[in-house]
Amino acid sequence: MQAINQVWTDERLEAAICGAQADREAALRHLFGGRKQMDRVKKYVVNHGGTEADGQDVFQDAVVLFERNIRQGKYNRQSALETYFFAIVKWHWLTLRRRIKPEVEFNPSTYDEQEQPVDVKIISDDHREVLNSALTLVGDKCKKILLLTGLSLSNEEIAREMGISSPEMAKKDVFRCRERFRELIRQRPGLEAILQSMLRK
Amino acid sequence: MNPNLLDKIEAYLDNALSTEEKAAFEQAVAEDQALAEEVAIFQLEREGRELLIEAELREKLLQWNAAEEDDRDLTNREIPENSAQKKKPANWRLILLLSVFSSLAVLLAWWYWPLEPSVNQQSLPEPSVTTPRNSPPPILQQEEKAPVVQGEPSIKKTTPKVTTPETNSEQQLAIAYYERSEGADVLRGDGTATPASTPLQAAKDDYRSKNFARAAATLKKIPEGDPYYWQAQDLLGHTLFSEKNYAEAAKAFRHISDRNNNERGEKARWYLALSLIAGGQSDEATALLKNISNDAEPEMQEWAKALLEALGRR
Numbered sequence: 001m002q003a004i005n006q007v008w009t010d011e012r013l014e015a016a017i018c019g020a021q022a023d024r025e026a027a028l029r030h031l032f033g034g035r036k037q038m039d040r041v042k043k044y045v046v047n048h049g050g051t052e053a054d055g056q057d058v059f060q061d062a063v064v065l066f067e068r069n070i071r072q073g074k075y076n077r078q079s080a081l082e083t084y085f086f087a088i089v090k091w092h093w094l095t096l097r098r099r100i101k102p103e104v105e106f107n108p109s110t111y112d113e114q115e116q117p118v119d120v121k122i123i124s125d126d127h128r129e130v131l132n133s134a135l136t137l138v139g140d141k142c143k144k145i146l147l148l149t150g151l152s153l154s155n156e157e158i159a160r161e162m163g164i165s166s167p168e169m170a171k172k173d174v175f176r177c178r179e180r181f182r183e184l185i186r187q188r189p190g191l192e193a194i195l196q197s198m199l200r201k
Numbered sequence: 202m203n204p205n206l207l208d209k210i211e212a213y214l215d216n217a218l219s220t221e222e223k224a225a226f227e228q229a230v231a232e233d234q235a236l237a238e239e240v241a242i243f244q245l246e247r248e249g250r251e252l253l254i255e256a257e258l259r260e261k262l263l264q265w266n267a268a269e270e271d272d273r274d275l276t277n278r279e280i281p282e283n284s285a286q287k288k289k290p291a292n293w294r295l296i297l298l299l300s301v302f303s304s305l306a307v308l309l310a311w312w313y314w315p316l317e318p319s320v321n322q323q324s325l326p327e328p329s330v331t332t333p334r335n336s337p338p339p340i341l342q343q344e345e346k347a348p349v350v351q352g353e354p355s356i357k358k359t360t361p362k363v364t365t366p367e368t369n370s371e372q373q374l375a376i377a378y379y380e381r382s383e384g385a386d387v388l389r390g391d392g393t394a395t396p397a398s399t400p401l402q403a404a405k406d407d408y409r410s411k412n413f414a415r416a417a418a419t420l421k422k423i424p425e426g427d428p429y430y431w432q433a434q435d436l437l438g439h440t441l442f443s444e445k446n447y448a449e450a451a452k453a454f455r456h457i458s459d460r461n462n463n464e465r466g467e468k469a470r471w472y473l474a475l476s477l478i479a480g481g482q483s484d485e486a487t488a489l490l491k492n493i494s495n496d497a498e499p500e501m502q503e504w505a506k507a508l509l510e511a512l513g514r515r
Binding site for chain 2: 028029032034035060063064127130135194
């Protein structure tokens with residue numbers, strides 16, 4: 001775990017976000033625990049046609065996208081982490097505005113787009129609906145296990161986090177939970193349309 | 202499903218296939234509707250896991266935000282602002298305030314710390330066990346249960362029982378550490394539910410209702426080879442400790458420790474040390490604690506170090 005007085009460099013922040021749960025949380029809290037980034041995002045959104053509430057939503061979405069992109073290795077280190085976060089904010093707000101007001105032609109220069117486009121793809125509402133209904137049936141223990149596997153924790157780390165007696169037992173639990181979750185997804189009404197849409201792409 | 206195919210789908214979604222493998226896999230997907238659907242289900246499973254991560258993160262953001270608001274409120278109430286202070290970040294003022302309070306608390310704790318019990322003392326020691334003077338390991342601080350052990354009845358104030366102070370004190374220390382490190386852990390097992398009809402479950406029920414003798418009798422009958430054998434041995438050790446049968450508890454924990462080279466064995470080693478101290482075998486316990494403080498997982502190392510230090514002061 002990072003020491004409390006750790007000097008956070010971008011490199012360390014990136015490593016911590018991809019690391020153990022406690023480190024990940026410490027790094028994210030360091031970045032987003034205060035009001036600085038949120039106030040900055042709100043100001044940006046308000047200055048670009050949104051409300052304070054939009055700014056609040058954009059901030060939360062951007063943190064989620066930022067964390068996911070870092071964890072999935074989509075951050076190319078060509079800009080500072082803070083700059084990268086703000087690029088996500090800008091592109092996400094632009095995407096949202098296009099969706100809310102498709103009739104308005106947005107001029108990218110309005111948005112001061114210096115950065116390359118970043119991945120701001122969020123999980124679609126129809127997918128969310130099906131997945132959330134499957135997740136409510138999967139059980140608390142499996143939910144936690146799925147979350148930890150999503151964070152790429154090893155079986156050993158999962159065993160430790162969950163109080164499971166051994167990594168081997170954890171491996172079995174992971175396998176069972178993932179299978180159960182996929183089976184629940186298969187049983188969801190509405191899945192057919194989603195599959196068709198996914199297979200068309 | 203064929204495990205190789207599962208691995209292949211995972212590798213494809215991880216973008217870990219070579220260009221040729223990827224092209225071949227995509228060709229197979231294009232020609233096989235069932236395979237294409239399976240890949241889509243795996244993709245959805247991943248999205249589901251991302252949703253869980255997202256939900257947890259959003260919750261954390263709200264918590265951090267609320268904590269930040271609380272900090273601001275506290276700071277605004279506690280410290281009158283003047284124009285110079287307004288320019289300082291709120292957190293610094295809070296840290297300063299907390300530092301002052303912490304320092305005072307440490308000084309007071311030091312000043313009022315109970316002295317070691319002595320047969321020559323006119324007044325009896327407090328009936329509770331003191332914690333180590335140095336900071337206990339972090340996990341200890343998180344426990345809700347206070348490290349209080351039932352002390353001598355008040356009537357003994359006039360006729361103090363003369364015991365070897367070291368032994369009595371060390372036993373109480375071991376019990377205090379035990380109570381703090383055990384908690385709900387005893388009944389947790391390996392995180393899986395115990396079927397209601399098993400002897401282990403019956404023993405757990407007896408343990409909960411403090412019928413230790415019956416719990417121990419049941420647990421001793423569970424044979425090696427039973428799927429719940431090691432859980433039963435864990436509980437047997439704790440049952441015997443709770444019964445104050447420290448020698449037998451040490452035997453049970455030693456058996457677990459010797460035969461389990463894993464987390465269970467590691468924990469058993471710690472409880473073996475506590476049982477040995479409580480049973481008056483401090484020399485062996487000290488050697489064991491030194492081992493734990495060198496080669497156990499970091500958290501347990503801290504525990505062992507703190508206990509060694511506390512023993513050293515006695």
